[in-house]
Amino acid sequence: MNATTRTGFKARSDAALANPTLKTAIDRTTGTAERKRAAALAGFAEYEAARSRGSAIKDHVIANLDHYLEMFERNATASGAKVHWAATESEACDIVIRLCREAGAKRVTRSKSMLGEEIGLPDALGSAGIERVETDLAEHIIQLAGEHPSHIIWPAMHRTREQVAELFNADHKPPPADDEAASMVQSARHVLRGKFLSADVGISGANFLIADTGATCTVTNEGNAELTTTPPRVHIVTAGIEKLVPSTSHAMALLRLLVRSATGGELTQYTTFHCGPKRPGDADGPEKMHIVLVDNGRSEMIANEFRDMLRCIRCGACMNHCVVYRQIGGHAYGGTYPGPMGAVLTPVLDGLAQSRDLPFACTMNGRCAEVCPVEIPLPTLLRAWRGRSWRAGLEGPRMRAGLAAWAGLARRPGLYRMASGIGVRALRLLGRSGWIGSLPFAGGWTRHRDLPGPTGGTFMERYTARGARRPEDRR
Amino acid sequence: MTRATRPRVGLFVTCLVDAMRPEIGFAAIRLLEDAGCDVEVPTRQTCCGQPAYNSGDDASTAAVARQVIAAFEPFDHLIVPSGSCAGTIRHGYPALLASDADWGPRAARLAEKTHEIMSYLVDIRDYTPGGLRLEGSATYHDSCAGLRELGIHDQPRRLLAAVDGLEMRPLDGENVCCGFGGMFCVKYPAISDAIVGEKADTVERSGADMLLAGDLGCLMNMAGKLNRRGSKVRCFHTIEILAGGGNGPAIGEKP
Amino acid sequence: MSARDSILSAIRTGLGGSRNDPAAIAAEAADLLAAPETIRPPLVAATLVDAFCEKSEALGATVDRIGSIDEVPASVGRYLEGQGLSAEIAVESAALFRDLDWGDLRPRLAVAPDAPAAVGLARHGIAESGSLVIHSGKETRILLAFLPLHHIVVLRAASIVSHLEDYAALLVGHETSPRNAVLITGPSGTTDIEGSYVRGAHGPGFVHVILVFDA
């Protein structure tokens, strides 16, 4: 969805690597997140059991998704909300814009929703001439900077405190007292307060959709969701269809995993359940509530190799623990969702040809799957994309030819012996000192590091030459 | 030990060890024999297939897999001095051949008897090396595939504890990937370099004389980066140390 | 075909085969909640009240324990004085509060956008997490819990439940759900700037619990 998709991944990641400020910002936030998560789990002895239960809950929902969607629709409707369905991102935006127009909306407030980003809602509101006020602090920063989120939990994590201060100094009147985080938070509180109360429509996302009550559940730490959803006349929720859970209790079981994995807390400051519009006699609340259920590629994932990804509860742990993300940050990925989960989802959303680098720009180290609270086998899913990429012929001709040659040898041990013997002798000529500092066909390696040369003939040569299984040449 | 109780193990050398550092293969043979095994090296082996596997070329991977299965199924165990290759054989092959009525079950049977060498020595053979002495300090990096696909963590540490004089130093981020990733390091060299650069920082901060690990690919990556920076840290595969090779040339040192 | 029908039919095609009957699905869903003690942390203290207090204080909330509802104004007064706040405060329109003698305090029903302090009533406390639960309603203005800088919350000790599921069990069906149920777990905060924690982002920066032992 992001405009950045159009420039290449390599160019974007090179730019990110060349930006020391970005690295500082990434390290500060992911480092804290990693430490806090570890501490939270150290105090949660039941984590592994909770984790497999959480995965089972999500699997159960997906296996009965039609049932739960209908149940949710029934209960949400009975609570007075109106449920809308959108098959694609543009359908979803069209519905939201139409609802805003029907409400005569000039100003809408929005509390952070990655689904909103996924469907391109911020831009759609802009094109429709509706003033959009992002109320989550990070989204406020992003909006001032004219950027997209670089992390699903900390959308502005690519910006240092000093950079945020610059934005606020330019926009906030009066500007923050200094560039300490506390002063800047104060300043945003002050600036946004008036806008909350004068908005016509409030738009939020949902972490869970509760089938048996028809409620939507949202967690925020700032309190901006309530301020977004309570004062306006109309509240619109956009949510992916995979967000269903059978009941509030199931949501609680997943919340324990979500919050610990995301921020290292036990429960986010505000966990709120919205069930329909203002009831007769209620002291406050919106007159109308709309819920837009968005498919956008999800129903297709049920039947293919990416079904496990529908368990994702968007905690961000996989990116916080990803060595690649921690070097290049979120924008380099070029999609709405970065990191390992983004590398799986972006090809679904934007097409594999657009995002083919993502599944390959991974060392397959497995740490993402290890920390995922719903046991998503992310490397396996990335491997599935690699398989699709290969079968679709998206690999370049050089790569295909190289692998074909390798495969031909690997399947003929005799020939392989000969070829490896020759290769090793060639490398030994280059590496007389032990190290090879530059190698024409492996420039990617030797540009950054030396290559230790082979220590002698191949193992197989030396082993067979001895004609024995008990070599004496061990050092 | 009587002949009958000595397991017959097939050593899967790995393509990297075969070409770049055969000493690791010989160290493996020595340790396995010392642990009471009869070791053979089937000649119908080349590579486990990871270059194709990690590129999405499943057909070529399956072809290589069938060759490995055929060569090693006669043995009691298949032993590999690499967590990454062992992981591919244990988890990749059965998944890849799952729908094949003949090869699927054969892949599953081979997977069950495939072990990374350090975990085999400790978990299956209950082996402790004897009479080892090496003055110096070392730090240990947990290679990802061994750690996460096979649960190798305590075994190398237990084996290394048997080396007299060797002081083990903690490595900050010991479980964090070194940035090798097979094809990754040549496809995305700049990202890989940034990752291994941080790894080299933590290795140097450990203050250890030596860096040990269980996978030659990761070791070549880390050793190559350390050498480019002029670091004096010497890198070995753990089983070289356990086979008494700690005073010989380290990775990249002139033989 | 409407988007609704096309989405549902795509899901059904994807899932394949015959669909499970609702009773079987409900039974499976119930099984997924079995043995809750194996998937949640035990309470941090022996009693609900002690566990609740320990958790809320760890989150940065303060707790005052009183013996009856009548003591609420005095407790509020102590807090306001301690914080150097004015005696003019927003108070929830609960019947319970209306009959109290507020003495020197000047309670008002309206809550200003930048109100320094407000007094509200929580329906429940949750011992597992130290959370306070508020429900929107005729007497409860949700904004009262979000606009002020200091949120003073009156909670009856007897209404503290043990775990999150014990509260969740009260919300079954839309009939039992208020428009808005909020679990408040500590003061508002953000880590959006470099991951460092700052209190009072949009909501209250201070949460003070007045725990009433009047059972």
Ligand code: SF4
């Ligand atoms: S894939 Fe797992 S770790 Fe990553 S965001 Fe989703 S739930 Fe969290």
